[in-house]
Amino acid sequence: MSNTMSTSGHAGFISARMLLFWSGIIALCAWVLVPIYLVALGALGGRAGAYQWPKNLLPNDISLQPFILFLKTEGVFQSFLNSLGAAGITVALSIALGAPAGYALARYNFRGKDSYRLLVLLTRAFPLAILALPLTVSYIRLGLYDTVLGVGLIHTVLALPFAALVTQGIFLGVPRELEEAAWVFGCTRIQAFFKIVAPLALPGLVATAVFAFVISWNEVFAASVLTVRHRTLTAYLLTVLSESPMHYRFAGGLMLILPSVVFIFAVRRYLFAIWGVSSK
Amino acid sequence: MANIVIDNIKKSFGAFQALKGVSLTIKDGEFVSLLGPSGCGKTTLLRIIAGLETSTSGDIRIGDKSVIGLPPKDRGLAMVFQNYAVFPHMTVYENVAFGLRMQKADDARVKKQVEKAAGLLHIEAYLDRYPNKLSGGQRQRVAVARALAVEPGVLLMDEPLSNLDALLRLEMRTELKTVLQEAGTTTIYVTHDQTEAMGLSDRIAVVHDGRIEQVGTPVEVYNHPATRFVGGFIGNPPMNFITMPVTNGQVAAGSQRFAVPAQGGEIVLGLRGETVERAPTGQGLDMEVRVAEPMGSHLLLTGSILGQPARVILPATETVKNGETVGLALDPKRLTWLSPESGVSYPAAA
Ligand SMILES: Nc1ncnc2c1ncn2[C@@H]1O[C@H](COP(=O)(O)OP(=O)(O)OP(=O)(O)O)[C@@H](O)[C@H]1O
Ligand SMILES: [Mg+2]
Numbered sequence: 001m002s003n004t005m006s007t008s009g010h011a012g013f014i015s016a017r018m019l020l021f022w023s024g025i026i027a028l029c030a031w032v033l034v035p036i037y038l039v040a041l042g043a044l045g046g047r048a049g050a051y052q053w054p055k056n057l058l059p060n061d062i063s064l065q066p067f068i069l070f071l072k073t074e075g076v077f078q079s080f081l082n083s084l085g086a087a088g089i090t091v092a093l094s095i096a097l098g099a100p101a102g103y104a105l106a107r108y109n110f111r112g113k114d115s116y117r118l119l120v121l122l123t124r125a126f127p128l129a130i131l132a133l134p135l136t137v138s139y140i141r142l143g144l145y146d147t148v149l150g151v152g153l154i155h156t157v158l159a160l161p162f163a164a165l166v167t168q169g170i171f172l173g174v175p176r177e178l179e180e181a182a183w184v185f186g187c188t189r190i191q192a193f194f195k196i197v198a199p200l201a202l203p204g205l206v207a208t209a210v211f212a213f214v215i216s217w218n219e220v221f222a223a224s225v226l227t228v229r230h231r232t233l234t235a236y237l238l239t240v241l242s243e244s245p246m247h248y249r250f251a252g253g254l255m256l257i258l259p260s261v262v263f264i265f266a267v268r269r270y271l272f273a274i275w276g277v278s279s280k
Numbered sequence: 281m282a283n284i285v286i287d288n289i290k291k292s293f294g295a296f297q298a299l300k301g302v303s304l305t306i307k308d309g310e311f312v313s314l315l316g317p318s319g320c321g322k323t324t325l326l327r328i329i330a331g332l333e334t335s336t337s338g339d340i341r342i343g344d345k346s347v348i349g350l351p352p353k354d355r356g357l358a359m360v361f362q363n364y365a366v367f368p369h370m371t372v373y374e375n376v377a378f379g380l381r382m383q384k385a386d387d388a389r390v391k392k393q394v395e396k397a398a399g400l401l402h403i404e405a406y407l408d409r410y411p412n413k414l415s416g417g418q419r420q421r422v423a424v425a426r427a428l429a430v431e432p433g434v435l436l437m438d439e440p441l442s443n444l445d446a447l448l449r450l451e452m453r454t455e456l457k458t459v460l461q462e463a464g465t466t467t468i469y470v471t472h473d474q475t476e477a478m479g480l481s482d483r484i485a486v487v488h489d490g491r492i493e494q495v496g497t498p499v500e501v502y503n504h505p506a507t508r509f510v511g512g513f514i515g516n517p518p519m520n521f522i523t524m525p526v527t528n529g530q531v532a533a534g535s536q537r538f539a540v541p542a543q544g545g546e547i548v549l550g551l552r553g554e555t556v557e558r559a560p561t562g563q564g565l566d567m568e569v570r571v572a573e574p575m576g577s578h579l580l581l582t583g584s585i586l587g588q589p590a591r592v593i594l595p596a597t598e599t600v601k602n603g604e605t606v607g608l609a610l611d612p613k614r615l616t617w618l619s620p621e622s623g624v625s626y627p628a629a630a
Contacts, residue, residue: 175363175365177361177363177365178365178367178368180332180352180361180365181359181361181365181367182367182378183331183332183351183352183353184330184331184332184352184353184357184358184359185353185358185378185379185382185426185430186353186379186382186383187353187382188351188353189351191382196367196369199369200368200369
């Protein structure tokens with residue numbers, strides 16, 4: 001960055017800015033990473049590590065053993081799979097249904113557009129607790145009770161309003177003229193959507209998917225009410241953990257955190273690949 | 281083959297009437313410019329022809345077939361958008377190739393056409409780049425190349441050279457003209473720039489406030505503007521308008537007499553500033569010169585004639601002092617007479 005022409009005062013200014021920049025980055029990383037680190041330490045330190053005081057902050061006597069032991073506990077792995085299943089259904093459905101709704105909101109003017117938007121948001125104002133009983137009854141009737149699909153559907157209901165409103169913003173960000181240019185140069189509306197709009201909206205759509213994933217992954221109330229044996233991880237941990245030893249709780253916590261981190265890490269390229277800012 | 285008939289097109293956005301009945305016929309292979317001030321409806325008309333906007337009423341025929349209701353891709357045309365609309369997630373090469381790829385052209389033809397169009401617009405060096413790494417003028421040229429690459433029967437261009445520097449614009453203008461003429465492309469060309477319109481066009485359509493005020497060859501439009509608006513809009517300096525009294529069907533300017541198409545009352549003289557000649561005062565019209573500006577190639581005089589503001593041009597060899605009164609002889613063949621009420625000009629005298 002520094003070149004031979006710059007005066008020492010200029011260089012000093014730059015290094016001060018760099019210092020500020022990097023301390024900001026370090027603070028932000030620490031904000032996220034330190035709790036995860038502590039949880040991981042508790043999960044991997046075994047019974048002794050979890051109760052030890054003062055805490056040993058260095059990863060000295062850790063092993064995967066306690067965590068693997070936890071994984072082998074009856075029901076943990078299955079509920080983990082259930083959670084993944086429910087989250088997968090939620091992501092797929094909220095994108096498949098929410099994105100077209102968002103596209104319509106972004107591109108077309110129709111009567112009642114604003115009320116429609118408000119209505120979409122209002123669905124979130126309705127407390128789930130009141131719905132719990134009738135929902136359970138109808139789920140039993142429909143054969144959805146105690147199934148992963150049932151949980152996925154109810155999580156879709158929770159995620160869909162956000163998916164529609166967020167994707168509306170994303171599609172608004174794709175200039176209409178680009179689509180029109182595609183029409184003029186030989187595309188049908190559908191072709192133009194997949195050739196022009198979808199690639200440009202991809203980062204935003206991926207962010208929406210992350211959002212839907214996290215909503216489903218973290219949701220505990222509906223999952224607890226609507227399942228008995230096929231619990232999601234959150235619902236399972238809620239019932240089991242209060243009676244578990246400390247390092248089991250840490251292990252459960254770690255397991256709740258990790259998939260989101262892995263998922264976001266896996267799609268990070270799309271999150272950051274915003275055209276015009278950086279294109280590879 | 282690809283002639284265009286625009287038949288009484290009207291377009292309203294809510295209560296606002298953007299086009300108030302536009303009719304225009306463009307022959308196959310003709311180059312017509314739409315020239316008019318900002319907001320007069322040029323882009324709206326192009327978008328209706330392209331099928332991106334629906335007209336409130338009226339008909340558009342391309343190649344003698346009505347295209348109302350047809351999607352843009354079935355109208356057999358290409359367009360250069362005012363704001364370029366270059367696809368940001370494709371390289372310049374893929375942008376230029378886009379229309380050909382949609383026509384399922386084979387790779388060899390795509391390559392040939394892209395290189396031809398890119399060469400014409402001097403963008404060969406950027407073919408691998410993404411548009412966000414290009415300047416505005418470079419992007420604009422990509423947009424033009426994309427339209428030329430498909431060799432359309434009808435080409436709509438919305439201010440395609442507005443963002444280029446004067447030198448490059450002049451060069452592109454000439455090359456565009458040559459290429460389109462060779463290919464026999466029917467072209468509608470929107471511009472603000474009257475010198476561009478004059479230089480390029482077979483005919484110019486002057487648009488004002490949602491209407492076409494006049495259609496004609498550049499020379500017709502310049503010499504015999506149909507309305508006061510056209511005369512004032514075209515030409516630099518704009519046409520002078522001088523209201524004069526009529527007696528017995530004649531107007532007197534000093535010792536010069538002109539028969540005019542009115543019997544009495546008043547008439548407006550439309551006078552191109554460069555059509556006058558210096559004469560002794562009292563022989564033609566006298567001008568009180570406020571400022572005389574030697575421009576190198578000519579002498580520009582600003583002042584008043586019969587108490588009305590005027591600008592005229594004399595040869596650079598003349599010398600005039602500020603505040604001087606100069607006599608100007610008029611050329612009867614180059615005068616335009618307009619009705620003072622409607623602002624419409626009378627047909628050119630025989
Ligand atoms: N979608 C729209 N909704 C409402 N009004 C519009 C719309 N599009 C254009 N207009 C109006 O129609 C008029 C003509 O617009 P248009 O874009 O055709 O002008 P223009 O001649 O191309 O101007 P410029 O030279 O500045 O590009 C303007 O007054 C504009 O405000
Ligand atoms: Mg315009």
